[in-house]
Amino acid sequence: MTSPRYIKIAMDLAERIYRGELAIGEKVRGRSTLAGQYGVSPETVRRATSLLSEMNVVKVYDKSGIYIESREQAYAFLQQYRTKQNFQEIREKIAKLQQKKQAIEKELNLYLDMYMEYAIGLEQHTTKDVLRYTLTQQSAIIGRSVASTQFWRHTNATILSVTRNAREFISPGPDFTFQVGDDITVVCEPEHKEKLTKFLAGGM
Template identity: 35%
Template sequence: MEQSRYQEIALEIAHSIVMSEYQEGERIHGRSTLAGRFNVSPETIRRAIAILQNAGVVMVNQGIGITVTSKAQAEKFLRAFDQKTEVHVFLSELNEYMEKRRQLDLKIEGHLNKILLYTDRMMSRWMDVAEVEVGKDSVAAGQTLTQLKIRERTGLTVVAVVRKGIEQFSPNSGFVIESGDVLLVVGAEQGREKLQEIL
């Protein structure tokens, strides 16, 4: 399946860590440098780093930058992607066999569609990062993440908050939301719809 550019960049950075181009504890180039290296926007780099942060591969601290935290987590991250690829290759082969057995076409196709939907839904929960902005008159402004109960009410994980262009990764439960904040969240589409209602 075709991957979003920020997902491809996250995989490339994880691969560099596994190949020891970056060591644990080493600082990776800043987002501006990475944006130039991959010829993408800072927003794209921000999403890629958010994926790796959520997977425990890197850590982002204000004033320090992006630091490699775990080579083992980078390997785990790549293995999960490889497994997804193997599943889709296998399903593609089954689809060819299905054409040769027309009598069983409908039954086989139905099962394949269920597997595809399940696989995509499962993998998208940690691969897909969305941005949700807090409106000017939002009732969420002035409330903490604990008070909003975002995870309990939506199933989403807030991996970062962008305020006036500055990212706050892994905000704690006491973090106070303000109007104009942009929340970077990981989770299912249904959860994002619920979050829009809350904000």
């Protein structure tokens, strides 16, 4: 996260005070001059010097100007705002890592479902249960991926392969997308054949 300009200006002034570039008791240039130096408005400079004044780094007098007051407080100011910046950066990194974690967990659950689907299919596999279907334009799964159709949950059938234009896709993964004319070979229990046929023909 990028800090506001007035905080950056306050930190720059505090850094210069701490390094001794601006001496204790020295008068800082006027707001208009500082505004021109930093390329900001006088109001932005006012907010920056107000921050420093609150921590007794400088003393602001309405008519006479801004005076350097404490090198020690300049250091304390720098430490405080650097700590805040580090805290914010860590919080943002945690948020990003949590998003990545959620994405990984989602993908992991997807593959676990696929694994269970194939495992159950292998256990139930018999020659008489191997069926083949050709997808038509009316099928509701055209243009959809294996994962998005939740194929096994809707049909209790496991896809063994898909043949497309003489090319065979063995155990297609979750991102595989169905197309018109695909020949799907599945393994299915006899009691689920009717449900499978209706699903492939058009209904989800």
